[in-house]
Amino acid sequence: xxxxxxxxxxxxxxxxxxxxxxxxxxxxxxxxxxxxxxxxxxxxxxxxxxxxxxxxxxxxxxxxxxxxxxxxxxxxxxxxxxxxxxxxxxxxxxxxxxxxxxxxxxxxxxxxxxxxxxxxxxxxxxxxxxxxxxxxxxxxxxxxxxxxxxxxxxxxxxxxxxxxxxxxxxxxxxxxxxxxxxxxxxxxxxxxxxxxxxxxxxxxx
Numbered sequence: 142x143x144x145x146x147x148x149x150x151x152x153x154x155x156x157x158x159x160x161x162x163x164x165x166x167x168x169x170x171x172x173x174x175x176x177x178x179x180x181x182x183x184x185x186x187x188x189x190x191x192x193x194x195x196x197x198x199x200x201x202x203x204x205x206x207x208x209x210x211x212x213x214x215x216x217x218x219x220x221x222x223x224x225x226x227x228x229x230x231x232x233x234x235x236x237x238x239x240x241x242x243x244x245x246x247x248x249x250x251x252x253x254x255x256x257x258x259x260x261x262x263x264x265x266x267x268x269x270x271x272x273x274x275x276x277x278x279x280x281x282x283x284x285x286x287x288x289x290x291x292x293x294x295x296x297x298x299x300x301x302x303x304x305x306x307x308x309x310x311x312x313x314x315x316x317x318x319x320x321x322x323x324x325x326x327x328x329x330x331x332x333x334x335x336x337x338x339x340x341x342x343x344x345x346x
Contacts, residue, residue: 160222161200200225229336237330240339244330247344248323256315258308261292265312276300277309322346 155165197204208227217239218227231239255262263269273290280286280302287301290308300308326342333339 157222161205162222163195163197233333233336233339236336236339237333240330240342241327244323244326244342244344247346248319251319251322251344251346252316255293256312258311259298261294261296261298263290263292263312265315270312270316273309273312277305280305319346 150168150170152168153166154163156163215229217229217231217235219230220226221228229236253266256265257263276288276290280300284302287299289297290300291297298304298308322345326344329342330339333342
């Protein structure tokens with residue numbers, strides 16, 4: 142791949158001839174290039190003008206860009222130069238931990254996304270949960286108290302002793318259902334025996 146009798150500074154890349162992996166990049170005099178190759182016969186040298194390490198591989202006398210599919214690429218993936226595919230380096234147990242963390246995020250998002258009452262959707266953030274419980278206590282102590290409670294579409298219901306318990310219970314049911322779904326998924330995660338099975342588990346809400 143190079144003339145070991147020529148001289149002058151050059152940029153080079155050492156690569157694996159078997160799988161095309163670019164191993165090392167540097168600059169040296171052309172007369173010293175032969176010393177950059179180890180004694181084994183699976184390495185060779187390319188002369189290049191720009192840095193390509195970790196972005197390309199060399200196969201069939203051509204430099205090719207390493208593909209990075211956005212739908213699977215993560216910090217856990219490495220490019221397998223033998224198969225020319227990205228592979229997940231995590232163990233199944235590590236994948237289960239990651240999947241459960243993913244489910245917990247979805248659980249929280251669903252819990253806080255709102256609950257339905259009287260054909261409307263009301264906020265269910267932690268702040269709203271505290272306010273609703275506080276209003277329930279207020280009306281329990283003072284049954285004549287009423288309060289407008291605004292939905293996400295800015296419409297409202299009038300909460301009073303006749304409907305505050307049901308309103309509060311709808312919030313409780315919403316949260317309980319979200320946690321039940323998460324609990325069921327956790328059991329399914331623990332029972333998975335392959336990455337394919339894990340990938341099929343998604344948050345249904």
